[in-house]
Amino acid sequence: MSQKNINMKNNRRDFLKIAGMAGIGVAGVSVISSLSACNDSGQVSKVPVATEENMDVSKQSIIGLYGSWAYSITENKIPDYSFRNTKWQDIEKWRVAAKERVQDRLGIPDIGGTPKVTVRKQFTYDGLHIEELSWSLPYGRTTEAILLKPQNAKGALPAILAFHDHGANKYFGTRKITKTSDKQHPDIVSHQKEYYSGLAWANEIAKRGYVVLVSDAFPFASRRVMLQDVPADQRNGLNDQNPEDSANIKAYNTWAAAHEHTMAKSLFSAGTTWPGVFFAEDQKALDVLCARKDVDATKVGCGGLSGGGMRTVFMGGLDPRIKCAVCVGFLTTWKDFILHKSFTHTWMTYVPILPKEMDFPEILGLRAPLPTLVLNDTHDGLYTLPEMEAADKILAEVYKKANATDKYKCSFHPGPHKFDSKMQTEAFDWFDQWLKS
Template identity: 60%
Template structure:
C-alpha cells in the first residue's frame, strides 16, 4: 500500500514538474512583452534574425528611431571630449541617477530574524523587513558556511524575472529537501539544477537573496487592487487563497504580465521609473547586508541572471559599494532594443531619455575601474548576437580608456539563455579573485 502511494506521489510530482516547464513559458503576450527571461527555451522557429533584415519591430520607423541617439551618446566616456575618468564618472553618474529617478525608500522596521537553522552545510536565516514604499514586508534568505567565524566577503544574489512573479528568492536558493516543483523545474532549466546562491555561500561568503519589487513577498496581490474594471487586468474570479497550487500560480503570472503595463505607467506618472524603484529596493537590501557584523564591508559583490543581470547592471553601475559585479544574460545595446528586441523585455529595463546620454552597457560601465564580468550566451534569443558583441566592445573600450582593461572581462558561451554550471564556476572564480 505504501509503495502504491509512493508511486502515485512520484507520478503526480513528475506531472507537476512537467507542467511547470510548460506553464512558465506563458502565452505570447507574456513571453513577448513582459519578461526579461522566458521560462521556456526560445522557440527556434520564432527566432527572428533581425540583424540580417532591414525590417524592425516598429516597422518602417526602426532605422529612424535607432538613429535618434548620437553614437556614441552625449555622456559616453568614448567621446573624445572626455579625457579623464573621474570627471566623466561624476557627470555621467549624476545624469543617470537623475533619469533613473530612484525614489527614497527606507526601512520602516528592524530586520527581523524569522527563523534560523542549518541546511546542507550552511547556516540559514530567514529575514524580513518593511520598506517605506508600501507593500508587504520584504522576505529574504541569508546563507553562510556553517561554523564560519569572523567577517566574510559577501554577495547580494539577485533573482531573475523568468516570467514568474509569484516567486523571487526561491528561484536561486534551496533551504529544504522539499522544493516547489516549479522551482525544481526553474533551476533545472536555467541553472544546471543548482541553487547557485547556496553554492557560492559554501565557498566562504555571506549571501543575501531578497524578494525585490513585485516579486515573491513583494508581489501585488489581488485583494489590494480589487475593482480594476477592464480586460485581462480584472481580478474578478481570482483568489489569493491556496497560492502555492500550480494552477493558481499560472493564473497569477499571466495576470502579472498584463499588470506590468499599469504599474509602469503609474510609476512614470509618479515621477519615477521601474528601474528606479527596483534599484532603491536592491540598495535597501545592500544596506541590510552591510550592517551585519559578519560581513567584510569592503568586499561585497552582486550578480544574477537575466532580470538579476539587469538589476546588476543598474545596482553595480550606480552604487560603488559593489566591489565586484557579475552580470549574466542581460547585456546588449539600446539600438538592439529599439529595432529588434524591446518586446522580449520587461518594463524593469527601460529608463526614458537615458539613451540620449549613455548606451545601455555604459550604465554598468559607470563603475569603472571596479571589477566587472559580463557573461553572455551566443544563442540567447533575447538579443541579437551582433549587438551583444557590440555591447562587449563598448565596455572593453571604456575600461581600456580608463586604464583598467584587466578589471573587465566579457565571456561568451554556447547555448541559449542560462547561467549553467560552467558559467557559475567562472563567475565564482571571478568573485574569489576580487573579493578574497
C-alpha cells in the same frame, strides 16, 4: 540546424518562459490569450515571432518602417555622458557627472534609511547557516529575504548580494536561486533545472566562504501585487486562495504579466521608473548586508541572471560599495531594444531619455575600474549576438580608457539563456579573485 533556426526555436521558448511580457505592451490581450493557451513546449500560434521571415533581424524592425528612423536619433553618435566621448578625460569628473545624470533619469524614490531587520528563523542545511529575514519599507508588503553563509563560519566574510531572475514568474523570488530544505516546490525544481543546471546558485557561492543575501525584488513573491489589493474588475476573476498550487501560480503569473504595463505607466506617472524602484529597494538590501557584523563591507559583490543581470547593471554601476560585479544574460545595446528585442523583455528595463546620453552597457561601465565580469549565451533568444558583441566592445573601450583592462572580462558560452554550472564556476572564480585577495 542553422544558427538562424536555433535562434528561432530559442526565441519562441524564451518568449514564454523567460521574459515575453513586453509583448503585452505591443500586442495587448491577444498575446495574453496566446500565453494562457500555450502548451508545455512553449509553442503558440499568436505570438508574432514564429516565422523565419520576421526572425531575420538584419532586414526588418519590430516597429516596421519606423525602426530606422527611431535608431537614427542616436545612430553613430557617442553619447554626451559616455566615457568614450573625447570630452571626458578625467574618469572621476566623468563618473560624478554621468552618475548624477543616470540617477536623475531613473527618478530613484527616497525610501528612507536602513530598515529594521527581523530574523524570522535560523537553521542549518547542507553545510550552511541560513536565516529567514524580513524588513518593512514605507510602502507595500513586508520584504522577505534569505541569508546564507558557511556553517560555523568565524569572523567577517566577503559577501554577495545575489539577485534572482524574472523568468516570467512573479510568484517566486528568493526561492528561484536558493534551497533551504530537501523539499522544494516542483515549479522551483524545474526552474533551477532549466536555467541553473539544477543548482541553487546562491547556496553554491555561499559554500565558497561568502555571506549571501537574496531578497524578493519589487514586485515578486513577498513584494508581489496581491489580487486582493487591486479593484475587483482588474483581477480577471482570480483570487489569492491556494497560492502554492501550480495552476494558481500559472494563472497569477499570466495576470501579473498583463499588469506590467499598468505598473510601468503608473510609475512613470509618479515621476519614477521601474529600474529606479528596483535600485532603491536593492540598495536597502545592500544596506542590510553591509551592516552585518559577519560581513566585510569592503569586500561585497553582486550578480544575477536575466532580470538579476539587469539589476546588476544598475547596482554595480551606481553603488561603489559593490567591489565586484557579475552580469549574466543581460547585456546588449539600446539599438538591440529599438530594432530587434524589446518585445522579448519586460517593462522593467527602460529609462526614458537616457539612451540619448549613455548606451545601456555604459551604465555598468560607471563602475570602472572596479572588476566586472559579463557572461553571455551565444544562442540567447532575448538578444541578437551582434549587439551582445557590440556591448562587450563598448565596455572594453571604457575599461581600456580607464587603464583597467585586467578588471574587465566578457565570456560567451554556448546555448540558450541560462546561468549553468560552467558559467557559475567562472563567476565564482571571478568573485574569489577580487573579493578574497
